[in-house]
Each structure stands twice: as structure tokens, then as C-alpha cells.
Amino acid sequence: MERLALRGGPPVRQRSWPAWPEVGMSDRQLVLEALDSGVWGLGGTMIPRFEEVFARYQHTAYAVAAANGTVTLEMALRAVGVGPGSEVIIPAYTFIATASVVFQVGAVPVIVDIEPDTCTIDPAAVEAAITPRTRAIIAVHVGGGPADMDRLMAIARKYHLPLIEDAAQAHGAEWRGRRLGSWGICGSFSFQSSKNLTCGEGGAIVTNDEALADYCRAYRNVGRWVGRTPPRPLVGADYRLTELQAALLLAQMERLDVQTERRNANAAYLSALLDDLNRSTGEPVALPPRRDERVTRHAYHLYLIRLRQDVWRVPLPRIVQALQAEGIPARTGYPALYHDPLWAVATGSDSGRSLAAEASRQPAVNRGQPSPVEAGQEPHWRVEGGRAPQAERAAAEVIWLPQRLLLAEQSDMHDVAEAIAKVWRHRLNVGCSSE
Numbered sequence: 001m002e003r004l005a006l007r008g009g010p011p012v013r014q015r016s017w018p019a020w021p022e023v024g025m026s027d028r029q030l031v032l033e034a035l036d037s038g039v040w041g042l043g044g045t046m047i048p049r050f051e052e053v054f055a056r057y058q059h060t061a062y063a064v065a066a067a068n069g070t071v072t073l074e075m076a077l078r079a080v081g082v083g084p085g086s087e088v089i090i091p092a093y094t095f096i097a098t099a100s101v102v103f104q105v106g107a108v109p110v111i112v113d114i115e116p117d118t119c120t121i122d123p124a125a126v127e128a129a130i131t132p133r134t135r136a137i138i139a140v141h142v143g144g145g146p147a148d149m150d151r152l153m154a155i156a157r158k159y160h161l162p163l164i165e166d167a168a169q170a171h172g173a174e175w176r177g178r179r180l181g182s183w184g185i186c187g188s189f190s191f192q193s194s195k196n197l198t199c200g201e202g203g204a205i206v207t208n209d210e211a212l213a214d215y216c217r218a219y220r221n222v223g224r225w226v227g228r229t230p231p232r233p234l235v236g237a238d239y240r241l242t243e244l245q246a247a248l249l250l251a252q253m254e255r256l257d258v259q260t261e262r263r264n265a266n267a268a269y270l271s272a273l274l275d276d277l278n279r280s281t282g283e284p285v286a287l288p289p290r291r292d293e294r295v296t297r298h299a300y301h302l303y304l305i306r307l308r309q310d311v312w313r314v315p316l317p318r319i320v321q322a323l324q325a326e327g328i329p330a331r332t333g334y335p336a337l338y339h340d341p342l343w344a345v346a347t348g349s350d351s352g353r354s355l356a357a358e359a360s361r362q363p364a365v366n367r368g369q370p371s372p373v374e375a376g377q378e379p380h381w382r383v384e385g386g387r388a389p390q391a392e393r394a395a396a397e398v399i400w401l402p403q404r405l406l407l408a409e410q411s412d413m414h415d416v417a418e419a420i421a422k423v424w425r426h427r428l429n430v431g432c433s434s435e
Contacts, residue, residue, distance in 0.1 A: 004426045005325035012422060013327030013415040020404040021198050026254055030247040039243060042221070046246035051204070053253060057172070058187065059179040060206040062213035065241040065249075066220045069168045069190025069203035070097040075239070076186050076205055077105050077136060079215040080162040086135035091121035092337045092383070092391035094140045098166055099337055099381065107135070109381040111337055113388035117290040119143070119304060119333075119398065122390070123151035129384040130155075136162050141170035141180055143400070144196070144299025145289065149175045149183045156184070164188065169301035171197045172260050177296045181206040191249060196263075196301050196403055197256055199248035202241050263300040263406040266413055270303065270406075273417035277424075283311055286420050303401040304333070305420075306394075314427050316396055322430050323399070326419040330399045336391040338383050 003009025034046050047065055055063035066072050082088055084106035090098050093114045102109040112125035119142045126137055137156060139147040156163040163184035167173070170180045171189060181187020186209065191202035205216045214227025215234070223236035271288035278285055287306040291298065307319055316332055323330040401416065423430065 002422070002425070004322055004423065004429065005327070006322045007426075007429065011325060011327040012419040013412075015327075017329060017412075018404050018407040020194070020402075020407075021252065022255060022259070022407075024251070024255070027248060027251040030251045031244055034243040034247040037243070041242055042240060044243040044246075046243040046250065047241055050246040050249050050253075053250065054189075054204055055206055057179070057253065057256075058189075058206045059182040060187070061208045062206065062210065064205045064207075064213055064216040064220065065246060066203050066205070066216070066239045067241060068201050069188055069192065070101060071220070071237070071239045072188040072190075072203040072205045072216075073097065073101040073138070073164070073166060074104055075216045075219050076164045076188055076212075077101060077107070078219065078234075079212045080136055080164070080185060082107050082135045085133065087131060087133040087382070089121075089126050089129050089134060089137045090337075091138075091140050091142075092388035093119050093142060093334050093394050094166070094337060095168070095334065096337070096340055098138055098140055102381075108133075110134070111381060111383045111388060113385070113390045114142075114394065115148070116390045116393065118145055118147070118292065119289075119394050120145060120147035121152070123148055123155055125384060126152065127155050127159075129382075130159055130161070134159070134161060136164055138164045138166050139184065140166040140168075141173060141299075143289075143302030143304050144170045144173050144403075145304075146170070146173055146175040146180055146292070146295050146298075148292070149180075150294070153183060168192075168203075169195065170299045171195065171301075172256060172297060173299040174295070174297035176294050180299075182208065185209060186212055191245070194301075194402065196259065196299055197249065197252055199245040199252065202245050202249065259407060260297070260299065263403060264298055266406040266408070266410055267298065267300050267303055269410050270413040270416055273413055274305065274420070277417055277421055281421075281424070284308055285311065285424050286417075299403075300406055301403045302333075303403075303406060305399050305401070306397050307399060309397055312424075312427055314430050316399065318430050319423060319427075320399055322423045322426075323419055326422060328416055328419045329402055329405060331402075333395060333398050333400050334391075335395045336388050338381070338388075339392075339395070 005011035051063040086107040088102045089110045092111045099109045165184045165187035167180045167187040168190035173180045186207035189204045211229040214229045218225040219236040220239035225231035274286045274288045289304045
């Protein structure tokens with residue numbers, strides 16, 4: 001009799017999935033080249049080489065490499081003039097850094113809902129949240145899937161607002177043949193360990209705006225202005241990348257296109273398998289992510305699957321636990337941002353309010369204005385409409401599969417579909433102590 005692995009049965013998959021990152025001879029050669037150069041920081045050749053290659057790859061004129069993808073978002077906000085008194089519109093379904101950088105520059109995050117079929121920011125909600133204090137919009141390309149750039153760009157142009165792309169998970173992804181990061185005023189990327197392009201840590205801003213690029217170069221290098229545009233006096237920070245990291249990124253880029261195409265092919269195949277499962281059961285058991293026809297290339301940093309609670313009637317964490325026991329590295333996704341315990345200002349949490357206050361006490365560099373706390377105001381954020389029901393639903397229903405799983409063989413996608421089907425068949429026993 002078939003038994004869940006969670007209950008002592010054999011797992012669907014007993015072999016490991018591809019390791020990440022992939023390492024080849026070029027990684028070793030370029031790192032040794034940087035090592036032997038004796039220049040491991042500024043003044044070397046690897047950082048400018050990588051910036052040139054990455055900018056061209058993302059269809060932009062400039063790239064500025066930095067310490068990580070959080071500080072690149074911070075630099076972007078400062079570069080477009082966001083500071084105390086400003087509001088920045090962000091999605092409710094995103095990594096905490098999208099909100100924390102807004103606090104760090106002394107501004108107010110305005111949280112809006114997402115589109116249910118893509119989990120990206122809802123353009124209609126963005127427009128509804130705009131006030132005279134709005135100074136920027138951050139669109140997050142969740143899992144490497146593009147937000148609706150046509151509608152968002154139209155809104156940004158209509159209200160004369162800078163649109164910043166949080167493309168931390170979207171290396172090489174395209175909207176209508178144009179790479180993400182090149183649509184808005186700038187795009188922010190991460191090279192953290194799990195990312196499709198990685199050097200362990202690191203980040204980059206890409207842009208077609210020369211003045212913005214010069215500002216970011218100066219800011220990452222403690223305010224030293226070396227660009228061709230007129231200098232802006234500023235107090236920067238040490239947000240620099242190293243030559244060794246840039247060497248790794250150059251090597252990793254040699255494989256990025258091949259890896260991306262494999263992820264896209266396996267994602268398409270897995271989606272077809274899940275559609276077959278839904279047809280065979282007569283139920284919407286596992287809904288694959290909708291791919292807009294204008295998405296000409298997806299990064300698939302994450303493969304998102306919706307497991308509807310009205311169909312499963314099993315808490316998502318228990319389903320994930322059962323899938324992990326079957327050998328599938330699934331995980332739950334983001335909570336609705338205002339439910340994160342670190343930033344639960346909207347719930348009246350004392351600890352959340354205290355942390356937000358601490359972030360806002362940081363000086364508003366180069367603005368000549370006090371932070372909200374220094375001005376005697378309680379820092380806060382605003383949730384447009386009071387809550388974000390689609391983000392809350394995504395938190396309760398959407399599971400993530402990591403990009404490394406999509407680097408396996410096409411035949412391995414059957415293990416994912418079979419594990420979901422097996423857990424579905426035994427869903428009534430997933431939360432029980434025995435069968």
C-alpha cells in the first residue's frame with residue numbers, strides 16, 4: 001500500500017537535485033587572474049569588465065556593481081531624491097529588503113496588492129496609492145517573472161514618477177524582447193548565493209541614465225565623484241564589490257544563457273505535467289504560474305505553484321513538509337509584508353514600531369532634513385486599502401521551487417508532478433499522526 005514518505009513510505013525521489021552554484025575551469029582561471037594581479041579591490045580590471053558585460057547583457061548603457069542587492073536599492077532611492085517626507089509604493093509580496101531600504105532613507109513604504117496570477121505588483125493598486133507625497137514606485141519581478149511593465153511605465157510617465165525595478169531575481173528576463181532593469185529609471189540586481197547569477201554576495205544597478213550611474217558609483221565609494229556629469233556633493237558609504245567577486249561573476253555569466261534556456265524549457269515541461277494532473281483529477285490541484293504572452297524570457301529563479309486552500313483544505317506548511325519528505329525542495333513563500341514580525345507596524349506591534357523607528361533614526365544623507373523620528377513623527381507605513389488580500393492569499397497558497405531544480409533533466413520534472421499527485425492522494429492524512 002502506498003504511504004507518504006512523511007509516514008514512513010519510500011519517497012518519490014531519492015536522488016539529489018543539481019548543486020548550486022555550478023563551478024567550472026573559467027571560475028578558477030579568472031579568480032586566479034584576479035588573485036595574481038595583486039589588486040583585489042578598486043583599481044583592478046575585473047570590476048569594470050564585469051560592469052561593461054553586465055550592462056550590455058541587460059540592454060542598458062551602464063552598470064554599477066556594489067556589495068549586495070539591498071544597498072543597490074538604497075542607492076537607487078537616494079539617486080532619485082527619495083528622503084524624509086517621501087512615499088514609495090512597493091508590493092505586499094516581496095522580500096523584506098524592499099521595505100527596509102525605504103525606511104533606511106527616512107521615507108514611508110506604501111504597500112499595495114499584487115496580481116493573483118503572477119504575484120507581481122498590481123498596476124491598478126499602484127495608481128490608486130499615488131499621493132502628492134509619492135516620489136517613486138518599486139516594481140518587484142518576483143521569482144524572475146516580469147511585472148506588467150507596459151502598464152507600470154504608463155503610470156510612471158503619467159505621474160512623472162521614477163520607476164525602480166527590483167530585479168534581484170530576474171537576471172536575463174525579458175518583457176517584449178527587452179531585458180528587465182532597462183525599462184524603469186534603473187534596475188537593482190542581487191548576486192547572493194541562491195541567485196541565478198552569483199558570486200556569494202554582491203549586487204548591481206543598471207541604468208541608461210548617466211547621471212544616476214555616476215551618483216551610484218560615487219555613493220558606493222564613500223562619496224568620491226569620478227563621473228562625467230556635474231558632481232553632486234554627497235556623503236556616501238563603502239558599498240564596493242571586490243575584484244575576486246567580479247571575476248566569479250564574469251565566469252558565471254559564460255553559463256547564464258544556457259542555464260536560463262534550460263530553466264525555461266523545464267518550466268514549460270513541468271507546467272504541462274501539472275496541467276495533465278489537473279485534468280486527470282478533475283480538480284485545480286496544482287496551478288502552474290501564468291506566463292504573460294509579453295514575457296519573452298523568464299528567469300525562473302523560482303517556479304511558483306498555487307495550491308488552492310479551498311481545494312486542498314490542508315495548511316500550506318504541512319503540504320510543503322510532505323513534499324520535502326518526498327524529495328522535492330519546496331518551500332513556502334513570503335508572508336504579506338505587513339505580517340512580517342520585524343515590520344508589523346500596521347498591527348500596532350511595539351517591537352515592529354521600535355524597529356521601524358530605529359531605521360528612521362538613521363541620518364537622511366544629503367537631504368538637509370531631519371528623519372521622521374528626529375522631527376518628532378512616529379515612523380510608519382501605509383497599506384493601501386487597509387490590507388492586501390491577494391498577497392495574503394499567495395502567502396497561504398503558493399509554494400516555491402528553487403531555480404537549481406529546473407537545471408535537472410527534463411525527465412526529472414516527472415518526480416515533481418508525481419510527488420504533488422502523491423501528497424494530493426493522501427492529503428487527508430498529511431496532518432494526522434498516523435495513517
